[in-house]
Amino acid sequence: MQSLQDPSTSTLTIGGDLPVGRLGFGAMRLTGNPARVDRATAVAIARRAVELGVTFIDTADSYDLGTNEELLAEALYPYPGEVVVATKGGQINLGSRWIPLGRPEYLRQQAELSLRRLRLDRIDLYQLHRIDPAVPIADQVGALRQLQDEGKVRHVGLSQVTVDQLRQAEQITPIVSVQNRYNLADRAGEDVLEYCRGRGIAFIPWLPVAPMTRGGASDAITAVAARLHATPTQIALAWLLHHSPVMLPIPGTSSRAHLEENVAAARLSLSPGDVEQLTAG
Numbered sequence: 001m002q003s004l005q006d007p008s009t010s011t012l013t014i015g016g017d018l019p020v021g022r023l024g025f026g027a028m029r030l031t032g033n034p035a036r037v038d039r040a041t042a043v044a045i046a047r048r049a050v051e052l053g054v055t056f057i058d059t060a061d062s063y064d065l066g067t068n069e070e071l072l073a074e075a076l077y078p079y080p081g082e083v084v085v086a087t088k089g090g091q092i093n094l095g096s097r098w099i100p101l102g103r104p105e106y107l108r109q110q111a112e113l114s115l116r117r118l119r120l121d122r123i124d125l126y127q128l129h130r131i132d133p134a135v136p137i138a139d140q141v142g143a144l145r146q147l148q149d150e151g152k153v154r155h156v157g158l159s160q161v162t163v164d165q166l167r168q169a170e171q172i173t174p175i176v177s178v179q180n181r182y183n184l185a186d187r188a189g190e191d192v193l194e195y196c197r198g199r200g201i202a203f204i205p206w207l208p209v210a211p212m213t214r215g216g217a218s219d220a221i222t223a224v225a226a227r228l229h230a231t232p233t234q235i236a237l238a239w240l241l242h243h244s245p246v247m248l249p250i251p252g253t254s255s256r257a258h259l260e261e262n263v264a265a266a267r268l269s270l271s272p273g274d275v276e277q278l279t280a281g
């Protein structure tokens, strides 16, 4: 088992040696072109996340061309010992298009740039943002394995993968996390989640709440939210945390109020009946 949930402390230990709180923070929406908030506000939100006890923060080299990583360093460096900043490489963003780029030399360059921007000697969790179909998986994961061997990357994760791709990657190096799109309304990746649960691999669902905001909540979510005096977003997050012990959601926001609301969701206790109703509905 590479990662285990400790129910008494609500932590998940990634890769056997990185304990993090089970509700993380996705930093993507703190920067952008155009930015949703000014830099000072974005810095304050990142700091507030840590103040509220968040210890797992997700970013990527491609979020606003590295600006997102720089912002996290500005906000949080020197990082408190318990904080894990996980980053990703292997995909570029051209406006509305995202293109996988998995050539080993490119991955190496991007990891070096992430180290520089994050002001780290070693990245605790480096995730391959996408599998590039034009490059053998063994070469892509092999580049990350080499970075591990050199001490520049501690653990390797994947993003948006199938069980088969995950198995292939595991032949090269231990895979400690998978970041796939997954939420209460979109459970297409259930087989990957099950595989991760069986192997003790942290499952990091992206887009954990967006479908439930802006009036998209199902009747079941609305009913449970009303009963628990919570918001639909909080119920969606609580359901994820109850659904699997390897779940590590990373809701993203550029709003301090939404951040506080999301973090509070980790304390919500759902009854087995609530979970059943939400899962069915």
Ligand SMILES: NC(=O)c1ccc[n+]([C@@H]2O[C@H](COP(=O)([O-])OP(=O)(O)OC[C@H]3O[C@@H](n4cnc5c(N)ncnc54)[C@H](OP(=O)(O)O)[C@@H]3O)[C@@H](O)[C@H]2O)c1
Pocket: 025, 026, 027, 028, 029, 058, 059, 129, 159, 160, 179, 180, 205, 206, 207, 208, 209, 210, 211, 213, 214, 233, 234, 250, 251, 252, 253, 254, 255, 257, 258, 259, 261, 262
């Ligand atoms: N691996 C990948 O391929 C991949 C892809 C996409 C994202 N990600 C990662 O996953 C993280 C989360 O994904 P995401 O940001 O796309 O989706 P998300 O967290 O499900 O949703 C974020 C959206 O929901 C809104 N929101 C958040 N909390 C809210 C609340 N309490 N009430 C109402 N609205 C709320 C945010 O708007 P406000 O700013 O107004 O709160 C934002 O528009 C990202 O930050 C990024 O780190 C990874």
